[in-house]
Amino acid sequence: MRIDPYSLELFIAVVEEGSIARAASRNHIAPSALSRRMADLEAAMGLPLLIRSPSGVELTEAGRHAFSRAAAVHDQLQSLAREVQSLSGEVAGVVRLFANASAIVGFLPERLKVFQARYPLVQIALTEQISDEVVRACLEDRADVGISANGRIPGALDSWPFANDPLMVVLPPEHELAGVQALTFNDVLRFPLVALQAGGSLDQILKERAAAARVPLKIPVTVNSFDAQCRMVEAGLGIGIVPTSAASAFAGSQGFVRRPLDEPWATSRSLRLHALRKSPRLRAVQALIDTLVLCEG
Structure with missing residues (x-):
């Protein structure tokens, strides 16, 4: 049985989008090619993973289990790539940034422009979420950096002032x-x-x-x-x-x-920057934290 990482990534996209057509558009692949990938994945697993209908797709019981494990494997592969990239002589890689709407609307565009000018080899994967979910994503290590208006910060996170936003x-x-x-x-x-x-x-x-x-x-x-x-x-x-x-x-x-x-x-409402307490951090993550905190000052 051979299962390649790209097929797992496409499977995750199909589940998240609830549609083969939307997942194909998201990943810039023909729907027919993606559908064949899913059929090959099911053949490799030996069980159907998706229930297909004109309105979209749903997971079978086996599919729910496969999705949970596929998401974990995908995250581990992404983490591996990011760790290897951090060993190069340059600051490079992908930083997962979660932020609430007011941070994205009011402050991040200009600050990310400063960051991009300093570190052009770093890609920012930005996700908008409500403040509680931003904190949760940091705790679960789904986000490298988070920005929220949440006043209660768990002890497992480091936190810095980001902006005053009354x-x-x-x-x-x-x-x-x-x-x-x-x-x-x-x-x-x-x-x-x-x-x-x-x-x-x-x-x-x-x-x-x-x-x-x-x-x-x-x-x-x-x-x-x-x-x-x-x-x-x-x-x-x-x-x-x-x-x-x-x-x-x-x-x-x-x-x-x-x-x-x-x-x-x-x-007194303010926004704060968060990151899971780690030592050391990936160089790209630390560079983003340093830049955003410096811009606040």
Whole structure:
């Protein structure tokens, strides 16, 4: 039985995409060729791994087991390649960076440009996740570096300041709160809110603060991105609470008024950089940490 790493990588892509066609597009291979690869893999395993239907693919029981082991083997091979690359005379390889949306929107583009200029042989594999998942990925060694707004950092992680990113209120110019220069959370709670990313750090803190104030949140619509949130506010569906980074990126037009959220927990909000505690780290990983921390200063 011969199973090559490329077939395992394609199998993982098929499972993650739920479709042979989408996995083929993602890996720049013809669907027919990918389908043959999956058939050959199943023949090598001696059992069907996929249930195929017009709507996509699902895993068989054997397929679920194979996927778990294939993902582990793929990670080990990637780690092997990264470790060997780190032994060369140059800083090179792939760094897995997980970050929350406000870090990606507000700070990372410019800082990664600085990093790229210094280390052109390093590739950044960037994944957007909510803050809790960023921390979890670092703990499970699925991410080399993470950036989150999570205030509770497990002891197994090293952590550094990344950026200050206080919360702001965005609202249409004609809103009755537009004339107030600094808004309290009680001011905001009187009106409908356009909510963002259920389960994210911002969603959690707003729910906690509303519960502490014993005032229910009025949420007519929930969206999954800052640009969608600002568009909904612009359309008059509610007001929004967003990080300053997002307010600068998406609410800079004349269609918005931006006001500070005048609460200690809002003005002190910050982002932090995390990495699993290791000694030594891969050179490319350490170079990214050093660059991002230096840029913060």
